[in-house]
Amino acid sequence: MSLDYSAAVAANRFGLGARPGELDLIGADARGWLEGQLRGTAPSLPATGLRSTADILTDAAAIRQQLLAQRRAAAGKPAAAESTEALAAVMRLPQLLRPIYIAEVQARLRNAVATERPWVERLVYFWSNHFAVSVDKLAVLGVAGSLEREAIRPHVLGNFRELLLAVEQHPAMLLYLDNQRSVGPNSVLAQRAARRERRLGLNENLAREILELHTLGVDAGYTQADVTSFAKVLTGWSLGGGYGAGKMQDGASGLFLFRPALHEPGAQTVFHHRYDQPEQAQGRAVLTDLALAPATARHIATKLARHFIADDPPPAAVARVAQAFQRSGGDLPQVYRALFEGGEAWQTPLAKYKTPQDYLLSIYRGLQLPVADGPKSIAAFDVLGQRQFAPGSPAGWADRSDDWDGASALMKRIEFADALAQRLGGTRAVAELGPQLLGATYSDETRVSLQRAASDGQALTLLLTAPEFLRR
Amino acid sequence: MNRDQPAPINRRALLKLGLAAGGAALATRYSFAAPAASPSRFVFIIMRGALDGLSAVPPYADPDYARLRGELAIAAPGAGDGALALDGYFGLNPGLTFMHEAYGAHELLVLPAVATGYRERSHFDGQDVLESGITQPHATQSGWLNRALVNLPAARHRGRESGVALAQNVPLVLRGSAEVASWSPSVLPDLDDDTMRRIADRYASDPLLARRLAEALATGGEVDQSPAQAMGGDAAGAAGAGGAVGNAAMTAVVRSTAGRYIETVRTAAGFLRRDDGPAVAVFDTTGWDTHFNEGGAQGQLRTRLAVLDQSLSTLKETLGDVWPRTVVLLATEFGRTAAANGTRGTDHGTGSAAFLLGGAVAGGRVLADWPGLSARNLYQQRDLKPTLDLRSVMKSVLHEHLQIASGALDRDVFPDSSAAPYVAGLLRNNEA
Numbered sequence A: 001m002s003l004d005y006s007a008a009v010a011a012n013r014f015g016l017g018a019r020p021g022e023l024d025l026i027g028a029d030a031r032g033w034l035e036g037q038l039r040g041t042a043p044s045l046p047a048t049g050l051r052s053t054a055d056i057l058t059d060a061a062a063i064r065q066q067l068l069a070q071r072r073a074a075a076g077k078p079a080a081a082e083s084t085e086a087l088a089a090v091m092r093l094p095q096l097l098r099p100i101y102i103a104e105v106q107a108r109l110r111n112a113v114a115t116e117r118p119w120v121e122r123l124v125y126f127w128s129n130h131f132a133v134s135v136d137k138l139a140v141l142g143v144a145g146s147l148e149r150e151a152i153r154p155h156v157l158g159n160f161r162e163l164l165l166a167v168e169q170h171p172a173m174l175l176y177l178d179n180q181r182s183v184g185p186n187s188v189l190a191q192r193a194a195r196r197e198r199r200l201g202l203n204e205n206l207a208r209e210i211l212e213l214h215t216l217g218v219d220a221g222y223t224q225a226d227v228t229s230f231a232k233v234l235t236g237w238s239l240g241g242g243y244g245a246g247k248m249q250d251g252a253s254g255l256f257l258f259r260p261a262l263h264e265p266g267a268q269t270v271f272h273h274r275y276d277q278p279e280q281a282q283g284r285a286v287l288t289d290l291a292l293a294p295a296t297a298r299h300i301a302t303k304l305a306r307h308f309i310a311d312d313p314p315p316a317a318v319a320r321v322a323q324a325f326q327r328s329g330g331d332l333p334q335v336y337r338a339l340f341e342g343g344e345a346w347q348t349p350l351a352k353y354k355t356p357q358d359y360l361l362s363i364y365r366g367l368q369l370p371v372a373d374g375p376k377s378i379a380a381f382d383v384l385g386q387r388q389f390a391p392g393s394p395a396g397w398a399d400r401s402d403d404w405d406g407a408s409a410l411m412k413r414i415e416f417a418d419a420l421a422q423r424l425g426g427t428r429a430v431a432e433l434g435p436q437l438l439g440a441t442y443s444d445e446t447r448v449s450l451q452r453a454a455s456d457g458q459a460l461t462l463l464l465t466a467p468e469f470l471r472r
Numbered sequence B: 001m002n003r004d005q006p007a008p009i010n011r012r013a014l015l016k017l018g019l020a021a022g023g024a025a026l027a028t029r030y031s032f033a034a035p036a037a038s039p040s041r042f043v044f045i046i047m048r049g050a051l052d053g054l055s056a057v058p059p060y061a062d063p064d065y066a067r068l069r070g071e072l073a074i075a076a077p078g079a080g081d082g083a084l085a086l087d088g089y090f091g092l093n094p095g096l097t098f099m100h101e102a103y104g105a106h107e108l109l110v111l112p113a114v115a116t117g118y119r120e121r122s123h124f125d126g127q128d129v130l131e132s133g134i135t136q137p138h139a140t141q142s143g144w145l146n147r148a149l150v151n152l153p154a155a156r157h158r159g160r161e162s163g164v165a166l167a168q169n170v171p172l173v174l175r176g177s178a179e180v181a182s183w184s185p186s187v188l189p190d191l192d193d194d195t196m197r198r199i200a201d202r203y204a205s206d207p208l209l210a211r212r213l214a215e216a217l218a219t220g221g222e223v224d225q226s227p228a229q230a231m232g233g234d235a236a237g238a239a240g241a242g243g244a245v246g247n248a249a250m251t252a253v254v255r256s257t258a259g260r261y262i263e264t265v266r267t268a269a270g271f272l273r274r275d276d277g278p279a280v281a282v283f284d285t286t287g288w289d290t291h292f293n294e295g296g297a298q299g300q301l302r303t304r305l306a307v308l309d310q311s312l313s314t315l316k317e318t319l320g321d322v323w324p325r326t327v328v329l330l331a332t333e334f335g336r337t338a339a340a341n342g343t344r345g346t347d348h349g350t351g352s353a354a355f356l357l358g359g360a361v362a363g364g365r366v367l368a369d370w371p372g373l374s375a376r377n378l379y380q381q382r383d384l385k386p387t388l389d390l391r392s393v394m395k396s397v398l399h400e401h402l403q404i405a406s407g408a409l410d411r412d413v414f415p416d417s418s419a420a421p422y423v424a425g426l427l428r429n430n431e432a
Helices: A006-014 A022-026 A030-038 A053-074 A079-090 A092-114 A118-130 A144-155 A160-168 A171-176 A188-195 A205-214 A224-233 A279-292 A294-308 A315-327 A332-341 A356-367 A375-383 A407-427 A430-441 A444-451 A456-464 B011-020 B065-072 B097-104 B123-132 B144-150 B193-203 B207-223 B243-273 B300-325 B390-402 B406-413
Strands: A237-239 A256-258 A268-270 A273-275 B041-047 B108-115 B163-165 B180-182 B280-285 B326-332 B352-357
Touching: A006 A022, A006 A030, A006 A118, A006 A430, A022 A030, A022 A430, A030 A118, A030 A332, A053 A079, A053 A092, A053 A144, A053 A171, A079 A092, A092 A118, A092 A144, A092 A356, A092 A375, A118 A144, A118 A294, A144 A160, A144 A171, A160 A171, A160 A205, A160 A279, A160 A332, A171 A237, A205 A224, A205 A279, A224 A268, A224 A279, A273 A279, A279 A294, A294 A315, A294 A332, A315 A332, A356 A375, A356 A407, A356 A430, A375 A407, A407 A456, A407 B180, A407 B193, A407 B207, A430 A444, A430 A456, A444 A456, A444 B193, A456 B193, B041 B123, B041 B300, B041 B390, B097 B108, B097 B300, B097 B352, B108 B390, B144 B163, B144 B280, B144 B390, B144 B406, B163 B243, B180 B207, B193 B207, B243 B280, B243 B300, B300 B326, B326 B390, B352 B390, B390 B406
Parallel strands: B041 B280, B041 B326, B163 B180, B163 B280
Antiparallel strands: A237 A256, A268 A273, B108 B352, B326 B352
């Protein structure tokens, strides 16, 4: 007779790691527990005093303007007089943005520890990674968190098209992939500039990554010509305030703004379709078609199945999820259901190696650790190799064991777990914790190693480094 | 995180202990043979994000260069902020002062128009090809450098691992069946050996974790004394500051992480210097994706190149008498558009520059079959046309420097590289 892994799979694979009591709550109805979380409105972060993107970018733009003015004023002076002042001035932007970043990560972490809908929260993390921005670009340091709050959370239980439109119009994405100043070669602005012998033109970064990463996927068969045409379509998708091209300062600061003067006039052909809509409607039409394209359904289904079933998911599971995507026109709850309707995820417990983020969240939830104020509480993400909102590229964090199971990475988990266990000492009843967190995946070998431990602290280290705790 | 009884552990000792006790988890096939003299070293530096070769190695004498590049163009040597002189046609980006010295010392070979076999423009597929050595993206889960290590002559395989990656996890280029290590600095305290032994016992039945733990223990011992300051510092956004902040911000902000990177390189070079150190190492660098405000003689790209340049100088200095037996290859997944784009940057392209650096390199030369930048000579009327296959460079270096048999190189390491012939004369003849 085989063990029933379903509660452990639900809590640890689909959720963020069991909290004490969670496996009992799930009981024998793992599917019901997942299904229940898909009902109702998408959860927002509890009131936390976090600021809006527009607010943050308005402050950042003001500092940028001051810096620009200072640099102009300093242009004629000797370099020495400039340097100390200039350096202090330059640090003002990170000084504004870094506390905002820390507050965002803490709010997100606190919510992950406390939430009773951890499966929906994991889906938020999934989409945040699918539509990745990276804070190693200073321009998005303050707004990576607000992108997730404003564009991803509201649509996580909605439709993919709405999610896509919200993300691609969000200032953080436009800044990250450099679209705010991309100018059509025949636009009003480019022609005006040409008369003054200045060259303005396209930046194809956003267009390429939408096709390759956000929608169709790299093997869908689009060409360089599609990328260039789509980049023309997206000209004018910009921001208000001090983020426009040239000297443009108009529009509400830090909000999405379509700037007609930057837009390339005329029809464009993108991925076999011709688009002759005016202005912003052209981009919306392209994104709508991309959202519903069969290649997009396959691409999203593959990534979801890889995240929730296995590094190399069974083709039948991918096909089923892709079909649910297409049949429902991208209705996300129906897509999610297709993930757990089949048996694949339930029959293969521990198929996924935890990322550092998975690992830390499962520790925070399992031990119900408090999240202190100040930067130290989030330093563990850096130390274990997954600094929050910093995947380093628009492809986001990788999602395969190979990318996370390195020797040095393992040693850091062991050292981290041990340091934590030393700090907590005998404050946790570790022997009871094993079955509470790991359910049917809790092995006899780990049980025995915990029983034989020399101290509660050592037992906790052994639990947090057990093979079944390193996987989900 | 305080602990009551700091119990430092010598992991080397533990490893031996584990082996002596027959602990399955710690059983490794690392050799502890006495080191022989003068092993060669190969360092591969991946420049992720698509380096703009035309700015790293500006062809200032090409008649189309200044026109295409506009404000990104770097002037001829001698002009204010001009390129650093090479051969009268090409120069080096003004940020690359150490590399320029190395060129003068005949230790830098400049390859201004190279590419892998990949001809699309996705970073992620392009990096996969650069690392796997196979032209079809995602065709394999192993990297060319690991497959080369499998074929390393036994006499040269005297370290415990033959390869090390400067990262927490091993990048694709070093993944595969040969034992490799990954290393990154740690601020966390060591475990007491009793706890470590219990963890090792528990992993004995888990092949992946047993292998990883053994690798970590084998690498850990001699580097634990490395300075911890390399981690943890200011985690502010590192790069890409655009707009009004401009270059000063880039310099200032990059500096805080640049120091960290250079310290890490210094420690890694310490590994390589050891007699029983690894034969090859891989360093990852990022941030070369300059779509916006790239800068020319000054600016974002120059700043980043200067940090890289400084880390190379550190590498040479730390390697000391191993430097004459060292080859460093710097390469990127593809290049960028020949013309500047509309936002003072460049978009994804094809041909880019690569570099061979080190005491074993027959340097002081630019190796170019220069295709030119006129419209009809550009690849798809858009990008620098590559005239040298990176696999030719990789194969030749592996063959000459690490003595890997050409049969193995053509069959296992670069199986679809028959169109990429070996290039003679990249390295000095007197190399052991």
